[in-house]
Amino acid sequence: DPVGACLITKTDTNPFFVKMREGAAAKARELGIDLDSYAGKVDGDNETQVAAIETCIANGVKGILLTASNTSAIVPAVRQAREAGILVIALDTPLDPIEAADMTFATDNFKAGELIGQWARARLGTDADTARIALLDLDISQPTVGVLRDQGFLEGFGIDIADPKKWGDESDPRIVGHDVTQGNQEGGRRAMENLLATDPSLSLVYTINEPAAAGAYEALKAVGRDGAVTIVSVDGGCPGVENVKAGVIGATSQQYPLLMASKGIEAIAAFAADGTRPEATEGKSFFDTGVTLVTDAPVEGVESISAEEALGLCWG
Amino acid sequence: MSSQAEPTDDFEGIAARAPNRHAAFQPHRKGAMGRAHDLLHATPALVPMIVLIAAVAVFGLVLGGKFFSPFALTLILQQVQIVGVLAAAQSLIVLTAGIDLSVGATAVFCSVIMGKLVFEVGLPAPLAVLAGLIAGTAIGGLNGWLVSRVRLPPFIVTLGMWQIVLAATYLYSGNETIRAQDIEATAPFLQFLGGKLQLGGATLTFGVILMLLLVLVLAYALRSTAWGRHVYAVGDDPEAAALAGVNVHRTLMSVYLLVGLICALAGWVMIGRFGSVSPSATTGVIGNIQSITAVVIGGISLFGGRGSILGAFFGALIVGVFELGLRMAGANPQWTFLLIGALIIGAVAVDQWIRKVSA
Amino acid sequence: MSSQAEPTDDFEGIAARAPNRHAAFQPHRKGAMGRAHDLLHATPALVPMIVLIAAVAVFGLVLGGKFFSPFALTLILQQVQIVGVLAAAQSLIVLTAGIDLSVGATAVFCSVIMGKLVFEVGLPAPLAVLAGLIAGTAIGGLNGWLVSRVRLPPFIVTLGMWQIVLAATYLYSGNETIRAQDIEATAPFLQFLGGKLQLGGATLTFGVILMLLLVLVLAYALRSTAWGRHVYAVGDDPEAAALAGVNVHRTLMSVYLLVGLICALAGWVMIGRFGSVSPSATTGVIGNIQSITAVVIGGISLFGGRGSILGAFFGALIVGVFELGLRMAGANPQWTFLLIGALIIGAVAVDQWIRKVSA
């Protein structure tokens, strides 16, 4: 019997997870592992992920790679899987508590946000104190990734984030408002229009991901403010990096889903072979797959790579 | 009586002397086949059951023992318990020719109330559960009042209520999940319905048992009590029901209140199943479509007054079997999604075909 | 004729000599108020229009010039253009007593087809658009065939189709977006409906104009052609319509085909609005609920046969006004969501009230 493994992503409508799945599938083929993949139906879908974990248990797999939609609510199901002798690796987002999984291969989403926040602050220079900031988030249910990126960005920009577990409770007058995008162009455009109508003098836009950024850009272009507003984003997908290169997006934090996925599959293969469990990165409680700032306008004090370089590393 | 009104030919008098004999046609169907027909005719909920059994059989054949294990089969029950409870509630509304888009959101909201009352207000868990049940009933009552008294379309009332309750859930909870470990430590009663009965490889949770009991009790009430007949009459033709002496308002209110209560129960079931209290649970967003799907697959007419709640339960199970079966077969999520779409159409087509053949 | 059958009193003969006079009651309503009543009675679509105007007025008062600017008011039109086109399609289906859950997904699918045919197959853009329109029509036709010939409930057919089309969109596109910049460079025709007419601060895109034309043409067709009357008759009572000599099958097929085509048009509108082709557009997931909401707010009965497509258009606008108005008033997204829920209920309650007062 070949070794069985599962990959459970948040959704499969986001290119990020599609690429993650493709990366995992390729690696699994290479190592002769039988990989089944599952996904939530909408952002924040915990129920379907629980059902997926149960299915994996029923199927008797050796390991599960999981990008949790709800990092604390999924924990009992993960515990059940581990009790059944399955290696559970959290990808992309750590569980809450982080030791609920055997290991975490993740980007630090808060850090990803922090990087673009710091970049934006430096980029705006003295204008930063009078900036008018719009935040285009994921969904009103405030899924964990969205909160981490948003709060990281604000922290990096130097704004008091109040409760780090939710967005929208900040009192800084520079914030024009939050709106939600579902992480796609359509939502990005509508949210941008709404906030533009509220305050046409916007100067900085944070977006949850690059499709939302592209939508926001269309809205800005429609009112002729595309040159005057800086857009920052997170993900580092190839269309996003193209957009950095084209000047649509000022800077984005690049993640490496393919890396996470292939590392995860390798860890399962190793576990199946002799029971070894993966190790965390030095000094961290998880295996950091890294995040890099991508911009063609580097600033002092924030490490970054150019869009050209990023194109060689991008996914999707 | 005016004598001049009498026609000369007393043809009406003849009629009175006609024999009091029943029409007697010979029955035209005989044997086992005929009896099967009659059975299907009398108990239409059998039709989705046949589809269900067929689905289980097909997946069993394809996937073998892995699927046909007590573990996997009872897993289906666990996976459908929330949708099953919501479908029971939805059935009641749909039988009255309504639709309830707020069932899932109400369930999530009530689970959040139960959790918050324990962890923020410090109420004992049973009281918190009671408060959650009352809150659900109140939401149902408000829906019912708007539908029955203000005469707004149920679609609009519950659409609005859906958005209101969903947003209220997020606002009230601050989007924070209450972790399973904390509940286990402080208020295990909240997780009561997650308790298990282990019978060999089969696992029945109390939540599953609650769902089964609920469906049976409602099926009895709808079939064998006056209230049940009134629900059907109101859904069939509310004007005729009112003229015939049914208190349409009271019937509608009782249905909506009961549905609110059942949704709150579903919220408690959710805590049992997931261990934690999570305001972002997807049931809040897609619980309505899932329950309506179960109801319609189960053969209840969206125009009201026709169908059985057992059918809706089988409908929920059919979707559960498809989902687990396809997942176990390793179909990727998009293909699973696509195939389930096709299977839903297929299941109802088969259902229609059985009904036609057995008519 | 048998003479013995004649009653002695020829009361029927008397009747034949009765005067041929019309009943003449005096009209009981007079003056401007009476005329307003009669107008509302004759044109029920005016009711959602009044609600719309009231909503605009209230937000205008609260927000001042910011909201009452040509920019903001035409922005609403731009924001509702997709939902508006989908609502036009949905109206047709709902008038036949159906429901279409696949409208949004079909729109997204067709936009993906248009994009892929240009960028992968290398078709010229107009041909690609044509192919997209044909694909939409085909999906509509398949829905129609399943509803009309196989006699499956529209809810189930389009629920299944929704899942199928949505999954097919993701599978076919590999979830990859075609960037606005690339389309602009290679096939600007795809973005044609994004073109603008600037009139002072007001901005009308071709997509908005298409929506307006579509609504007007359909309103004319439904009101003033035989086809329109048949659509209403089929929705009202399909059996009666069939007995009265309406080809129910052909009417249903024409509606579903047309709806498929309109959904494909909505897909083209989407490309115009977003510049890019994006398979994960939210319209695919919630376009159905949005369009049904508009239809119901607009006063079309979900039981079919009653209401006007203009009402649905105003319904879409009402939601658009609420959304933009609340955002501009600075409500946060969660509160906006909650308040829109409440406002939808309120709008329909006002609508019902106007109808009652004017009855």
Place this chain on the structure above:
Amino acid sequence: MTDPVLSARGLVKRYGRVTALDRCDFDLMPGEILAVIGDNGAGKSTLIKAISGAVIPDAGEIRLEGRPVRFASPIEARQAGIETVYQTLAMSPALSIADNMFMGRELRCPGIMGSLFRRLDRRAMEAFAREKLNDLGLMTIQNITQPVETLSGGQRQGVAVARAAAFGSRLIILDEPTAALGVKESRRVLDLILDVRARGLPIILISHNMPHVFEVADRIHIHRLGRRLCTIRPADHSMSDAVAFMTGARTPPDVMEAA
């Protein structure tokens, strides 16, 4: 002269631009069969709907045994003992004959099954329904559990009449009860009406069948253009007179009996 069981004064009911009841008066005497006749659309059905609580009149007053009443719904009228067969029959098509007959006054099983579990006594209800239908000669109904929608037009009407006759306790209103009935079944309904009167209950009978009306009615209320034109006794006038009044071919004699 005795007081009327039921009387109405100045009833008005408007539907949009149509005035269905135009300051209509009405009186029903104890123990009598009162026929109401009139052209199609004269407002007869609207009149009895106003009396039975199915429609709330825009103006006017209704008195039951001298006391003013305002029925807000047919249930209230029913509780006051008024049982009505509406022209539209008021049946739930998908429910069975027995369910329809007992709608709103179902029988429960004896003992704990009934009191605690509120179980319907289907056996008793079906037996009762069958008996009542047999009394009406509706022999072609083969299956008492079949849904009403599968009955023929006349069978359906028979069920409605049987329901009203079985349960009326103060007065019975019949809106064209024999319209769809066959000769034999109509005859039975007339017999039934006479039976009911013999039990002392007054009856309002709307009918277009003049021979029937003249056969059973004690008095005839002639309705025209939304109001009572006059009331006649069948003994005093011929059918031709009645039809002439009702259709407007002749005006009734000026001096009419008060009620």
Place this chain on the structure above:
Amino acid sequence: MTDPVLSARGLVKRYGRVTALDRCDFDLMPGEILAVIGDNGAGKSTLIKAISGAVIPDAGEIRLEGRPVRFASPIEARQAGIETVYQTLAMSPALSIADNMFMGRELRCPGIMGSLFRRLDRRAMEAFAREKLNDLGLMTIQNITQPVETLSGGQRQGVAVARAAAFGSRLIILDEPTAALGVKESRRVLDLILDVRARGLPIILISHNMPHVFEVADRIHIHRLGRRLCTIRPADHSMSDAVAFMTGARTPPDVMEAA
């Protein structure tokens, strides 16, 4: 003897456990008024539904002017010139009287508005509808554009009869056309039936009103328990005979005329 316009042999139609038509035969001669009488639930409506394409019989054969036909829908029957008033009337409640009368054969405006824009000629349709209703004496209809659901029972029936009479070109079927009609309106319908016959069209008339049947019918088809019991001529038998046959009180003479 001439050949029948329409004949049926061995029609069978079952609904679940109910047999509505039980090897039923039927014949209609050119230019005659054929009445069909029978108890409630005898299967009369089912018979004419089978003939007019509204129901597809389980067995049996129908011939129109000698050629076997199988109507799959009422539209096909209508195209063959058969116009039917169903007992349920087949109206769309929310649509106007004129819309209902012209359903499926709407008039378009002359000129480009009609040919290109397919605009309905409402003016013409409404004028036509009003004229036909006036012919029937349905004077209390005040507004030709009001929806059918706001009409009284009898008014609605009048609209259905007017529709059939106006458009029938080969034969007209009327299922209890006067059940809900007033005296005057019934009279007009009978006159209309005689008019239609004078135009040479045969008519099938289902009715429970024996005087009417014996007044206008050329032949009477007596239906009992799902089949034709016999056919009689009104001149040869009394109403009492007919009722006795139809209710089973007496068996008809053995030897019956062939058709």
